[in-house]
Amino acid sequence: MKQMKNKCGFLSPALLKMFCFLLAIAPFISINATVKYTINEGWRFSRDHKESYHLPDWNDSKWETINIPHTWNNKDAADDQPGYYRGIGWYRKAVFIDSSSSDRITSLYFDGANQTTTLYVNGKLVGTHKGGYARFSFDISKYIIPGTYNLFAIKVDNSHDVAVPPLTADFTFFGGIYRNLYLVVKEKTSFSISDYASDGIYIRTPSVSDQKAQVETETLLDNYLDAKRKVLFIQTVLGPDGKEIFVHQQQLVLQPGSFKISHKNKFTIDQPFLWSPEAPHLYTLKTVIIDAQSKKELDMQFNTFGLRWFSFDSQNGFSLNGKQIKLIGTNRHQCFLEKGNALPDEFHIADIRLLKEMGGNMLRIAHYPQDPLILAMCDKLGIITSVEVPIVNEITESQEFLQNSLQMTEEMVKQSFNHPSVVIWAYMNEVMLRPPFLDDSTRHKQYCREVNRQANEIESLLRKLDADRYTMIPLHGSLKSYEDAGLVNLPRLVGWNLYQGWYGGVFADFDTFLSKYHAKYPTMPILITEYGADVDDRLHSFKPERFDFTVEYGDLYHEHYLKTILQNKYISGGTIWNLNDFYSESRTDAIPHVNTKGITTRARGLKNTYLLYKVLLAKTPLAYIGSKSWKYRAGTDDGNGSSKQPIKIYSNLETVDIFHNGAFFKRVSIPDQHLQLDLPFTAGKNSIELRADSKTYDFAEFEFTLHPGNLQNSDFSELNVLLGSNRYFEDRDARIVWVPEQPYTPGSWGYIGGSPVRPKTKSGKLPATSVNILNTENDPIFQTQRQGLQSFKLDVKEGQYAVYLYWADLANSSDEKLVYNLDNNTIDKDRTKSIMNVQINSVPVFSNFNSQHGMNAATAIVKKIQVNVVGRKGITVDLQPVEGNTVLNAIRVVKLN
DSSP, X not given: OOSOOOTTTTSOHHHHHHHHHHHHHSOOBOTTSOEEEEOOSSEEEESSOOTTTTSTTOOOTTSEEEOSSOOSOTTTTSSSSSSOOXXXXXXXXXXXXXXXXXXXXXXXXXXXXXXXXXXXXXXXXXXXXXXXSSOEEEEOGGGOOTTEEEEEEEEEEOOOOTTSSXXXXXXXXXXXXXXXXXXXXXXXXXXXXXXXXXXXXXEEEEEEOSSEEEEEEEEEEEEOSSSOEEEEEEEEEEOTTSOEEEEEEEEEEEOTTEEEEEEEEEEEEESOOOBOSSOBOOEEEEEEEEETTTOBEEEEEEEEEOOOOEEEETTTEEEETTEEEOEEXXXXXXXXXXXXXXXXXXXXXXXXXXXXXXXXXXXXXXXXXXXXXXXXXXXXXXXXXEEEOOOBSOOOSSHHHHHHHHHHHHHHHHHHTTOTTEEEEEOOBTTTSSOSOTTOHHHHHHHHHHHHHHHHHHHHHHHHHOSSSEEEEEEEXXXXXXXXXXXXXXSSEEEEEOOBTTTBSOTHHHHHHHHHHHHHSXXXXXXXXXXXXXXXXXXXXXXXXXXXXXHHHHHHHHHHHHHHHHHOXXXXXXXXXOSSOEEOTTOOSSSTTEEOOOSBOTTOOBOHHHHXXXXXXXXXXXXXXXXXXXXXXXXXXXXXXXXXEEEEEEESSSEEEEEETTEEEEEEEOTTSEEEEEEEEXXXXXXXXXXXXXXXXXXXXXXXXXXXXXXGGSOOOEEEEETTOOEEEEETTTTEEEEEOOBOOTTSEEEESOEEOXXXXXXXXXSSOOOOOBTOSOHHHHSOOEESOOEEEEOOOSEEEEEEEEEOOOTTOOOOOOGGGGGGSOOSOOOOOOEEEEEETTEEEEEEEETTTTOSSOBOEEEEEEEEEOTTOOEEEEEEEEESOOEEOEEEEEEOO
């Protein structure tokens, strides 16, 4: 690169001299080049369907007015009603098309719409596209009337279609035109956008070294004219510093009515600047075609590309540019709190910056191609990526399904081809997770053969389209299922989605599984494509256990997995499931309709796990306080006017000084980049500060409610208790915290009798139910329960109190059996009624109380009872069974005066 080539190279000296002179004295005219702009604003929308909605004279004045990006599921996919709307939505808009579009090619270009899109212009059918995640376009030239308004009517349908992948998945299939929508106007001679909505220019780098890089380009040209057209074809390469390296110029003759005419070019770059996560150098290819006679610019395109070489090795993992690199990053789903997947550009950009700030060097773009900004940012910031065809969980045994899958494969490759960040093309994520016909071995084998046939077709197409990048199938933890389907040795790389210690087993099973697999398939490279544990950052436990959804269990999970991935050379790396919590409508966990395995929340609040990776991967000094989002805490006075509770510290410094409430507390060393430390919280505001070398690295404030150890000798204000639970739950809206239950001791508070409800599953008993509780946003308050409870006592002083009793019928709830929970769905559920009498301080309050109340689902019930306490009587809540067991989910007591 540093040796400048003749910038007008490849022509004979005489022609070269003449051509460069002509360009110098007669520059081309660029006023009529390609125009591309969004038409996102002011669409009319209706979430229903009539056959006449596409007609120009249809009155849409009463329809909703929306802007694109748009989805019709951002609310109903998160509400308490089962399911969400999967059907047809219509968009209509009168778009003014300038008269300059006459005698040009006009297209409507979609960055993405889910999942089947049909376009009408001025009442006429233009075409239909199937697939919800790739880009696509329609040529509307013969349907428009330039110089006036043209009626666009777009029907989008996200109904389940057995011929269109994905069929099922652990994410919500948001409907609508959820990415940008463009009008594109081109000259009749231009770069083609009809090759699966790519920009018509492909850049290959078949040979790259420190000394030299071979670059090949292929440009597809369209000529809609009825006559031949002579064009000047010019390609200019600019280095990462913006300086011109050389220019290739050539005259081409395009035949009339010819499309996707291929023009290929090769050039060499000496001493190239290489692309890598540390130095993501990008070259720019500027391609221009000019009418040979008028010198008018017909089309211009800028493409960036990077120079790098890479490999996956079964023994030594991943290498880039000859250097071993451990790939550590995340997966990403394209949704955000209350927006669904209809995100403006800046949200996509912010996510990739968030990953880079964490120190991540890889993004698995799962389970589908995403907004074009994602790969553009990964190129720019140096993040290695894989991109995936959206075949998830299962296939349909039909040629139509396969053809749609192959179309999606070609769209994915051609639209993402030039991005240096892409090193893997993936497909068929966990395709054997829910195979049918398990009770019919003959039919099951037939299904496995069809999976194999379709996989081979996709694999062959990928290798034909791009022989340089790796292919990958991400598998779930059932090796035999994929051996039965013949998929383990089919791609060039195997991805493993592993959750030992979450969906079942213990953390060490992760190490054992990988060791056995590597011994059995020693020549197959391995990437851990998914691992994670659900974390609701409102939930905490000082006795964390599997499936409790607490921050602390998630910490333990990632600390183990990350250590294993880093210590084993044969593991190429790991991508956390997931960068962000994301919507999955069928889930009924601590936050219903959400998969909470993200290391950030749906609003991108940072969880402890994000800080763990950031500190470990950082090359600069860092120190952070964990669980800063846990602002409101509570605990019982230990007799010293404080309550010791653990805090998490993350740092790559040798030592950190901890200050509590402005005073020096302790100096700690942090050899593993994370440390759990007991801190004596006092009543009211508590500040924590981390210092090192006279510099403050982090600061946080918390509000602490200190419960008296002896209620009769101290002032009491309120108490909030989760029964049957070891968890703390922070209600951030109310600014209170719920504490775990404890047995009653005289002078204090607690339960008498009974046992916690721990659902039985094939993987053992769980610490909480996964039941969607209706009529509340605070499901964890109701998802645990003590059954057989005799009493709950508080030895409070004389005064007036409000007692709140919380119920939800967990035994008779109709929770769905989720395939994604594997062996953690409830079995042998007790379906008996819980009818009881309730009295407080011997005064009857409820007779024959039934927490089910005739409802068919678990519904939040809160009963508030005013209680007067006289003398040293305290408060005693007694529950007496009438039918079945007594139950109580939570109790709150507040002193009124």
